[in-house]
Each structure stands twice: as C-alpha cells, then as structure tokens.
Amino acid sequence: MSNLRIFAVNQKKISSLHYFNNMCSSKIRASLKRLKLHVLLGRNYSSLPGLIGNDIKSLHSIINPPIAKIRNIGIMAHIDAGKTTTTERILYYSGYTRSLGDVDDGDTVTDFMAQERERGITIQSAAVTFDWKGYRINLIDTPGHVDFTLEVERCLRVLDGAVAVFDASAGVEAQTLTVWRQADKHKVPRICFLNKMDKIGASFNYAVESIREKLKAKPLLLQLPIGEGKAFKGVVDVVRTEKLLWNPNSDDGKDFERKPLLEMSDPKLLKETTEARNALIEQVADLDDEFADLVLGEFSENFDLLPAEKLQTAIHRVTLAQTAVPVLCGSALKNKGVQPLLDAITMYLPSPEERNYEFLERVSRLLLPFADQHIEIPLLTAGNIALTVGLKHTATGDTIVSSRSSALAASRRAKREGEKKQKENNEAERLLLAGVEIPEPVFFCTIEPPSMAKQPDLDHALKCLQREDPSLKVKLDPDSGQTVLCGMGELHIEIIHDRIKREYGLETYLGPLQVAYREAILNSIRATDTLDRTLGDKRHLVTVELEAKPVETSSLLPVIEYAASVAGDLSQASREAFENGVHSACLQGPLLGSPVQDVAVTLHSLVIHPGTSTTMISACVSRCLQKALKKADKQILEPLMNLEVTVSREYLSPVLADLAQRRGNIQEIQSRQDNKVVIGYVPLAEIMGYSTVLRTLTSGSATFALELSNYQAMNPQDQSTLLSQRHGLS
C-alpha cells in the first residue's frame, strides 16, 4: 500500500454522509439516482448506500490506471463563475451521473454540504473520480468565496493541473486573481475556460484581454466562439480548423457535430480561424524551442500543413512550463463547450509523473471519493487521490510519509535539489509539499454552548473543525473565560456555527461579530520589574529590565533582541523563558486587549535567583513588557480591505456616496461591458453586513468581493470613538 499521495484527510466530509442520510434522505436519494459509478463492489469493499450492484462495473480498472493516463485537476474561479455547473456537466458527459445537476435547484453532486445546497455556493472542496476517453480524472471543485481561500490553497498544493473558470461577461474578477496567485505559488499548470458565453454582455475578446492584463498571463486561443450572448452556438477548434456546433434541439448538449471549416460554406470563419491558428503557431514557437525548430524547418512555407498533433504536443509542453495558458470557451449552463474542455484537460494538463512528486506514503484505510460517497479500496498507485480516515494527530496542511527515515531522506533529497538549482530556492518547498499558508482571521465573536455541561462537547466540535480548517482560530478570553471564534469573514463564522449545530447537534449562541483590531506602540519605552514569590519552600526571584520599541514588520511576531551585556550569559532555558514571556505579553495589548504588531523587545538585564522556575521568569518578563506597553504612546490598527464592487452605471452614484460614508478610499473606476467596477479600500469595520446594503442600494444588481489588504493606523478621532464604545462610554 505504498506509492500513495494523499490529498487531504477530511473526516467530516465522510461523516457528513451519515448526516445526509439521516437528515436529507430524499435529496440525497435523488442525487444518488443520478450517480452511476463505474465500479464493481467486490466482497472486500464496503458498499455505497443507495447503489445497486447492477449499476456498477469493474472497480479494478478504475483503481489502477497507468500513471500517464491520470489527471489530478482542480476547478478554481471567482464566486459564481460557474465552477459547480461546469463540474456537473463534466460528470454528466463522462457518464458519472445520469442527469444534469443544477446549482439553482440545489441538486449538484459536488456541493453536497447542506449549507452549499441551500446557498448555492461551494464551501468545501469535493473530490470526484471519473473516466474520459481512457483517462482517469480526479477532479476537485473548490470554493470561490474569499472566506474559504484556505480550502482552495490546500487543494492546489496537491494538484497537477487546474481549470480556471471565468464568467466571460466579467473577465478576471477579484477572487480569480487571488487563486491565480496561489496557483502560481504552487506552480500548478492551468487552462482557462471562458464560461457563460451565452450571457448577455459576454465578450470573448474582453475576457482574453483581462487574462493578459490582470493575470499577466499569455493566453493561447485554442478556440474562438461562434456567436456571443444569445447568438452563441458553438466553438471553432483553432488547432484543427474545425467547427463544433451543438444541436439546438438537444436538451443535454450530448449531441454536437464537428465539421472541417470549408472555403465554400464558411469563408469568413475560415479566414479568422486560419489567422488565429497562424498566430497561435507563432506564439507557441516563441515559447518552445523544439517546436520552433519544427516550424521553421519543415513547415515555414505553409503553417496549414503542420499536423494538429504536433501543435498539441507543443501546447502541452508550454502549458506544463507555465509560460502560457490555453484558453477555451463555452456555456456550461447551456451545455456547450464542456466536452472539448474535457479533451483539453487530458491533452494539455500534465499527468502526476510529469509533475515530479517523489513521495511514498503509508496509511491503513483507503477510500476512493465520489463527492459525499466513498468506497474502501485495498490499494492505490502513485499519482491518485484518495481519502484516509482515523488519523488522530494530523491536520490540514500536513504531509504524511511512511516513516521518519523516509521523511529525512526526502528532506535531504529536497535540499540537494535546492542546492542544485540555487536560484530556485522554492524547489525544496515544492518537493516537501510545504504547508499551506494560513491567513490571519479578521473577525471574531464569542460562542457559548446551551449549558455549561455542554462546554466539553463544544470544545470537541471546535477542535475537530479546526483540524479540518486551520483558518478557523479558537481562543479563550482571559477576562470573561468565554470561548472566542476567529474567522475569515461573516460567512465563514456563520457556516461554522451552522456546522456545529448540524454535525455535532449543538445549538450554540454567537456574540456580536467584532473586528479583529491590532495595537502598536509609537515610541521606545524601558521598564524593569521584579517578581519575588515563595511557593511551598521554594523562593522564586527574578528581576528583568527590557525595552520595547516600534519597528515596521507588519507582523504579529515580536522581534526579540539581546543587549550585548546579557547575550553571552543566558542559558538556553532562560532565553526560551524570556521569549515565551514576550510572546504572551504581545497577545494582549493595553488598549483593547488585541495583539500587538510591529514591536521589537530588547533584553537589557535578567537576574535570576537560583531555583527560580522558567514559568516564573516568563511571568515576570510578560508583566514587565505589559508595563512598558502601557506606558508607551499607542495606536489601534484596523484591518483595511481591498474592495471591488461591480455595479451597473445607473447605480454607480449611490454606491460611491455610500462608500464615502464608510471611510472608503476609491482608487479606480473601470468600465466592464455595461458595468462599472469600483476598486478601492475600505476599513473592515465599516463594511460589515455590506451585502444587504448593496442589495438594497442597487436592487440586487451589484456584486462585490473583499480581501484583506493590510492593517493600518486608525485616525485619532475614530480611535477614540472605538475606545469609548468598547469601554461602554457611548
């Protein structure tokens, strides 16, 4: 059972299956009716609830496809670009489901959490496995909402390729930029699918331009649309100079024909396509030397003679090298363009062996995922994605290896690789599947169980949820003793609250949602403190002298320095005790009890009486530093959000007027088709509940995206208003 790359341990997802069976059995049954798995459940495999043997073909063939025929891909995009709809079509055409799921009807396969179906959004990534023309595709549908960015990132790091879905009427939107950057970080080759070509205002050229300008990517136009908006009928395959037209009378899009473009019947389209093909060939030749040699040699006189397969192979190499991205288009909702997208996934995105992961891992129980269903399997070959259960000490972001020695060997190998490619420092990180970057939460609120007796159950639920979702932080308010939830946004906290109720059967109460402020000091302050305590017959005596000063790090981690006079004399244990004390003092600033950012602490003297425990040293340091922070001039820092609002022209003025009242700072107003896109900054505190306000202001026609930009100092007036509110003075 070696040679396994594990995607993520997602026990809740598996247990949510039981929840669904109990709570929404009718919905699930409807979904299962559509689920036609190409598997045969042998005696050793646990069976899928609701699936009957006759529905099921050979399991063996799906467990062990050749590695070159495997594609591990993710689908990523801005919220509402159509990932889930595209995924549903993919599952349908591949034969995985028997009818078309619809996000608007709440019966999709991959959005299987109750909250996903109710809200029509993706929250957790769902994995499904299916076959397409002899290829095994493991596909992950990831969330588009910015509150669930971490979920996207934890997927990207194990994927070999990704399909970025765009709304062709909007082009690149805020969240697309975020996930694109994450995919860059994890070096994931991509293809772009311009969806919603049927929508009024859809523009292929506009969307392609925005990919070029905003993502700074080189689009390779492998298709051209035939018609746009209501007139959208199909696509031209630029590589093969063929047109693909979907039968307007077919209600599921299975029926389409592929025909060569001919001078007689399609002179205009043929001319456009030939020009696009020549441009494509030149573009690929610029990026790939092998292809350039071929083109300049044999085919320099006439690109028309260049076989499509040669061009496809070169596009595959360029995609893998991430020097350009293939672009396709279609309309998932209107069932057009999805089959060629599947062809492109198998043709241009890499197999796991091309991605050079070299890790062997060992686990005891393996499950093959089919969204919220799973089958236990005896083994899996390299490059596949599977689930495992029962790992008690792992959390999202961990890399699992079979033994300590294999981990050490892998790390040595990664180091050697890193040294070989000195310029590519990130190489070692890539090989080690470096942990996901966990964003800092910006919101918090208290959470209470229905009774004190239920506190342990709540603690357990939060512990499990945190292992799955490290962007959720839980802490204890030292003053009130209440449990505090810290999350990425209003929706994030709402969903956690809902999951505690549904999955753990606990009705909890949330306090008001509050912004996570930070504090900073403005000048240097020196302080000294002595702690003298006798516990039992043991005397603990310590005196510390330290200095706190402002630095610009934009980090909550304090910079710790040692004056030359003490540096040599400190034992390792005393050093650690000092650092623990500093860290603990910085967690709670003197103004609001918020963490302190941008601070450096220098130790000037530490006199320790023999027998004093390290805990007492830390306590003394912490108290001394808190004294210094209290004496310093201070300010509150507030989270500043990047805001992008897309609004039709007629509602622009009220939106701008409203943003001005919210201390918004508008940077730019762009035109996007008939809409205006307002780009700027706004303090998070002013934008709580904004979706409701925006809906009212624009009759529901506007959309917006928010992302943390940085923490900035509040102006003195806003700061004193906030302090009065917090201290109950207003």
Ligand SMILES: Nc1nc2c(ncn2[C@@H]2O[C@H](COP(=O)(O)OP(=O)(O)OP(=O)(O)O)[C@@H](O)[C@H]2O)c(=O)[nH]1
């Ligand atoms: N006109 C048109 N609408 C589409 C198309 N594809 C999806 N939609 C609609 O766009 C909305 C969002 O679709 P989803 O598939 O849920 O989008 P998503 O990207 O998965 O959204 P999240 O999971 O919330 O990130 C739904 O109302 C769909 O019916 C399309 O090709 N054309």
